[in-house]
Amino acid sequence: MLRTQSQKAWDSGALLRELLEPSGVYPRRRPLKRPTAATLRSDYAAARAWAAELFAAVGHFSLETAEVGRSTVGANLLPAAAVFDSAQDEIAFVGKAKDAVRLRGLAAGLSALDPAFRRWALKRPLQLLELGGDALTAARVSLWLRGNAHPGVYVRQLSLPGVHTKFIEHHRKVIDELAAELRAGVPFSEDGEADAVVSEVAAEPGSLLGQAPARTPAARFAARHGFLHPPELARFRALDPGMPLLGGARDLTVTAEAFSTLNLPVQRAIVTENLVNFLALPEVPNTLAIYGGGYGFSSLRDAGWLRHCEVWYWGDLDTHGFRILDQLRAVHPHVVSVLMDQATLLAHRDAWGSEPAQSKAALGRLTAAESALYEALGSDQFGKAVRLEQELIRWDWALEGLLGGRRPTT
Structure with a gap:
């Protein structure tokens, strides 16, 4: 239909661009799909109504006509094309004057x-x-x-x-x-x-x-x-009650810059993306829990002291979880993934969800087992866009994986 053609031109912005800066395409001829001789024979009334509607709208445009059906139902002059003299005329036709x-x-x-x-x-x-x-x-x-x-x-x-x-x-x-x-x-x-x-x-x-872009x-x-912006924050918990932090505080939030300057007596840091997981981790000697923030680990990137302790990363079991792990290893190559293995995935089929948009990036910092699982998830070997969010892993399974020796090795 003619109105559909003109509406599409409006919706794309083409008519308004012509209004602001004419390109010379007007007068513009828009061809019409007119009824055939066979249509005239089978449904003459509908064809006549179609033509009448166009003839009645003449004013915003003029009509070119063509003869149809001379040898069958008799000669009929039907609209063949509408001609708009200007973009303004076509804009008025769609009611946008x-x-x-x-x-x-x-x-x-x-x-x-x-x-x-x-x-x-x-x-x-x-x-x-x-x-x-x-x-x-x-x-x-x-x-x-x-x-x-x-x-x-x-x-x-x-x-x-x-x-x-x-x-x-x-x-x-x-x-x-x-x-x-x-x-x-x-x-x-x-x-x-x-x-x-x-x-x-x-x-x-x-x-x-290098220098990661700001997160938000x-x-x-x-x-x-060049505006000032509130600094990125880092939140961490001492899982060791005897670890000296700030008085009796064990759950602290500091600026990323301050976090990078820490010098804590820790043997291990567990990074988790889920807040409840972070809060629920049990007491463990010489261990720190760090609340991650997905992509953009600037607080972890700049914390050179993490290179001198074990770093475990617990992310979602999906393609983006592995991509974050891969990026974290760009600055901390010694990071070990936990609860991001096929056994954990298959043991929680009832909790599987669907990843909205999968990562297709080539990841070069994964272990052989991690890479195989990343490829399997990305190619839908377990089902369409399967993901297992970390908060859906059974807590007894999570504790065994974190503390009971089922951690995958690099």
């Missing part, structure tokens, strides 16, 4: 702030409509950032009209894109890093190789533009 007027005003407002913003309006016309005045405010933020490189304050301290922490939180990507246009259009990737300068490794979420979008935004 008011939106088009609003878009022009918003695009003009952006261009008045800086001509470079027009490029963004052409790339994101529908988003510009959706944002409305917020797009102009985001543009003002990007202009402020250009004039205030590395401000060295918290986002909360910005004193721009209409700008507050929540606004930045909701519009980080737009601000980054507009800021990129001010830098002569250097594009940004989905996680906000400039495509032109991000290597394949650094683009990986939470890569541990807010932290990445702050780092990108």
Whole structure:
């Protein structure tokens, strides 16, 4: 149907781009799939209603006609194509004329702030409509950032009209894109890093190789533009009641920087991704429990003292669990996985879930057994996207695996 074709052009942003910057495709001819002679014979009334609807809509477009059925049911002139004289006419046909007027005003407002913003309006016309005045405010933020490189304050301290922490939180990507246009259009990737300068490794979420990117979008935004950001925290528990920490405290949270400077008399550190597992681990001599945070182990990356003790990693039994393990070994090659073996997986079939999006990365730091299990999970040998979350492992099994000698060896 003609309306479907025009609606698709609107939904893709093509009509609005033509409105802002005509490409010369108008007048535009949109061919119509007209009834055949056989259709005229079998359902003349439906064909006639179809044609009548198009003839009645003439005004936003003109119609080209073609003769059909001369040798069978008699000559009939049917619409063959609709011709729109301008993008405005086609926009009006889909009932978006008011939106088009609003878009022009918003695009003009952006261009008045800086001509470079027009490029963004052409790339994101529908988003510009959706944002409305917020797009102009985001543009003002990007202009402020250009004039205030590395401000060295918290986002909360910005004193721009209409700008507050929540606004930045909701519009980080737009601000980054507009800021990129001010830098002569250097594009940004989905996680906000400039495509032109991000290597394949650094683009990986939470890569541990070299300097890992900040863990959260807010932290990445702050780092990108020179804002201060609350430091990453590290939480750990002394499983040995006699281990000296801070008075009688055994469960502490410190900054990642402070964690990296610790010098504790520990023989072993157990890293677990699940909070309840972290809290429930029993007393063990000379042992520390560390609450992990998935990808982006910056607190563990910088803690050189961990190289002088055993480090056990207990993650989810799925492809991303093994990927995190692989990345952790990039800085601590001696890490041993626990409860991430095939025996544990098969003993808990009743607790299997489905991994939403599996990792397909090639992992070069796994043991032979770990690598085989990673490949088996990734190729659905046990079922579609099987995963076993660590908190679903029976506690008696977990304790035996951690403390009873069933740990896999590297």
